[in-house]
Amino acid sequence: MVDITPGKAYGFFTDTSVCIGCKACEVACKEWNQLPGNEPVFGDGYDNTGSLDAQNWRHVQFHDNVPDTAAGAGQGKAWLMMSDVCKHCKNASCLEVCPTGAIIRTEFDTVFIQPDVCNGCRDCIAACPYGVIEMDEKSKVAQKCTLCYDRLQGGMEPACAKACPTQSIQFGPVIELRERAQKRLETLHSQGVDEARLYGADDSVYGGLNAFFLLMDEPERYKLPNAENAVLPSRNNAKGYLTTLVTGALAVLGGLIALRRRRAEPVAATSEGVTDDAS
Amino acid sequence: MTLADAEHFVRDPDWTWYILFYFFFAGLSGGSYFLASLMRLNGNKLDAPAVRIGYYVAFFMLLPCPVLLTLDLGKPLRFWHMLVNTTPGDVGVSFKYWSPMSVGAWALVVYGGFATVSFLEAWARGRGRSVRLMEGFLGKLWAIVGGLLALFIAGYTGVLLSVSNQPVWSDTWALGGLFLASGLSGSAALLAWLVHRRRDGQASAVALGRSERFFPLLELALIGIFVATLIPAGTLGQAFGFPWFLLWAVAFIGLLPGLAGMARPRVTTDSTGAAVATRSGMLVVAAFIVLIGVLALRAAVIFSVQ
Numbered sequence: 001m002v003d004i005t006p007g008k009a010y011g012f013f014t015d016t017s018v019c020i021g022c023k024a025c026e027v028a029c030k031e032w033n034q035l036p037g038n039e040p041v042f043g044d045g046y047d048n049t050g051s052l053d054a055q056n057w058r059h060v061q062f063h064d065n066v067p068d069t070a071a072g073a074g075q076g077k078a079w080l081m082m083s084d085v086c087k088h089c090k091n092a093s094c095l096e097v098c099p100t101g102a103i104i105r106t107e108f109d110t111v112f113i114q115p116d117v118c119n120g121c122r123d124c125i126a127a128c129p130y131g132v133i134e135m136d137e138k139s140k141v142a143q144k145c146t147l148c149y150d151r152l153q154g155g156m157e158p159a160c161a162k163a164c165p166t167q168s169i170q171f172g173p174v175i176e177l178r179e180r181a182q183k184r185l186e187t188l189h190s191q192g193v194d195e196a197r198l199y200g201a202d203d204s205v206y207g208g209l210n211a212f213f214l215l216m217d218e219p220e221r222y223k224l225p226n227a228e229n230a231v232l233p234s235r236n237n238a239k240g241y242l243t244t245l246v247t248g249a250l251a252v253l254g255g256l257i258a259l260r261r262r263r264a265e266p267v268a269a270t271s272e273g274v275t276d277d278a279s
Numbered sequence: 280m281t282l283a284d285a286e287h288f289v290r291d292p293d294w295t296w297y298i299l300f301y302f303f304f305a306g307l308s309g310g311s312y313f314l315a316s317l318m319r320l321n322g323n324k325l326d327a328p329a330v331r332i333g334y335y336v337a338f339f340m341l342l343p344c345p346v347l348l349t350l351d352l353g354k355p356l357r358f359w360h361m362l363v364n365t366t367p368g369d370v371g372v373s374f375k376y377w378s379p380m381s382v383g384a385w386a387l388v389v390y391g392g393f394a395t396v397s398f399l400e401a402w403a404r405g406r407g408r409s410v411r412l413m414e415g416f417l418g419k420l421w422a423i424v425g426g427l428l429a430l431f432i433a434g435y436t437g438v439l440l441s442v443s444n445q446p447v448w449s450d451t452w453a454l455g456g457l458f459l460a461s462g463l464s465g466s467a468a469l470l471a472w473l474v475h476r477r478r479d480g481q482a483s484a485v486a487l488g489r490s491e492r493f494f495p496l497l498e499l500a501l502i503g504i505f506v507a508t509l510i511p512a513g514t515l516g517q518a519f520g521f522p523w524f525l526l527w528a529v530a531f532i533g534l535l536p537g538l539a540g541m542a543r544p545r546v547t548t549d550s551t552g553a554a555v556a557t558r559s560g561m562l563v564v565a566a567f568i569v570l571i572g573v574l575a576l577r578a579a580v581i582f583s584v585q
Contacts, residue, residue, distance in 0.1 A: 243501075
């Protein structure tokens with residue numbers, strides 16, 4: 001049982017190496033947060049949830065497009081599965097752009113959208129690099145994982161972590177989770193699982209993710225931008241305004257030249273065609 | 280950043296028709312106000328009718344803007360949350376200088392005040408009434424501040440798109456300037472036509488027509504920068520692929536009247552600045568083509584990403 005104290009940073013460590021794709025996390029999340037869900041999506045694979053959205057605050061990704069043949073003797077190629085969720089970024093793009101102040105950082109250092117403050121402008125949706133947030137059709141406000149804010153306030157761990165049967169989703173203080181993740185990584189590497197890597201456990205991605213992952217492949221495979229591409233929307237503020245400013249200055253210059261040159265223009269007119277069509 | 284290096288896993292914000300037309304009207308309102316203020320500050324009395332028309336256009340183009348923005352919200356009745364933070368325990372003014380949407384909401388409110396006062400002033404002057412308060416230093420200061428705000432309103436919408444993590448939008452920093460130049464092109468063409476219809480507006484129509492040649496050049500240069508910034512990100516194909524290149528084609532056609540001088544009235548002036556001749560009957564067609572181009576440019580940028 002995790003001791004939950006306001007003022008400390010809490011989060012998830014999702015270890016994809018032990019995820020079995022049971023979707024207990026999805027069900028527990030929907031159950032607790034009263035999310036009726038969308039119609040199932042049946043595509044080429046086994047993923048019938050589709051993506052994180054307003055109704056799916058946990059999404060178990062199934063990457064099943066792997067070769068049928070084993071890579072080598074005793075090395076059956078495994079599917080990649082990962083229970084995706086809002087990352088509760090330390091430097092959150094959604095929180096950065098939100099014009100209403102609806103998106104806040106809670107006393108548990110999580111990122112929370114206040115449904116009674118949000119006015120549905122959708123700027124956060126354009127900003128979130130993980131495609132986590134979506135407008136809810138019923139409430140007409142932006143929705144995403146709250147990291148079970150209400151449960152945390154009651155001293156309970158989030159529903160998804162509670163339901164996970166393999167401890168793929170672990171909840172706790174972020175500092176402790178990082179230590180645990182590092183040990184797990186070392187164990188996997190010592191077993192020859194060299195492809196294992198941590199994503200978001202350090203500050204290289206958005207200053208650190210409160211919900212970080214142990215991945216079994218490149219981040220891009222799980223639709224996660226790599227560290228180089230994990231950039232904040234505000235990176236374009238200065239350059240965008242500067243370009244506008246320079247354009248504005250050129251507009252002033254061009255406009256003034258147009259007005260002044262008229263004064264200097266030589267008289268070259270006759271009375272032909274005078275002004276009937278101009279009246 | 281190397282070729283095709285940018286990774287985008289972001290969701291579409293569903294900014295569609297309301298936002299498209301808001302960007303369009305904001306560009307024309309801001310552009311018209313700026314041109315009217317520039318003519319006013321230039322101080323040529325022959326431009327007085329054009330100044331009035333510019334402020335009329337700025338005001339009427341501004342009217343749909345708050346309506347469109349409000350209707351676009353999921354919760355339209357909470358439009359005022361853009362200005363007031365209603366977070367329990369943290370109630371107060373909501374202003375984030377680093378969020379273009381927050382800055383834009385405030386700028387629109389302040390610019391709305393300037394556009395309204397300038398409209399009322401123009402209306403009064405048009406009826407032969409003097410507006411002493413707005414003469415002299417205060418009038419010039421009003422035109423300068425209002426003109427700068429107008430430039431912001433016409434251009435910040437592009438910055439708003441860039442300050443995101445969307446493909447194309449966030450891969451460039453040229454959209455603010457591009458939208459501003461485009462708004463000015465449309466405004467100059469529209470004003471040149473409206474002013475040209477008035478017997479006492481011919482002198483201004485000449486200058487507007489000339490500026491209408493400069494702004495498309497500026498816009499063309501910024502489209503070039505836009506393209507150049509998308510190449511390293513690998514998103515050029517998304518912005519200009521099928522069917523979006525059709526919209527870009529319309530946008531380019533919209534540049535032609537200005538570049539070819541079609542929007543420029545064939546008017547010359549005598550030493551007093553009075554118009555003495557004209558032979559252009561194409562202004563309305565030119566203005567229409569330019570305005571459709573202004574709309575198509577914004578549509579191409581907005582829809583190609585979503």
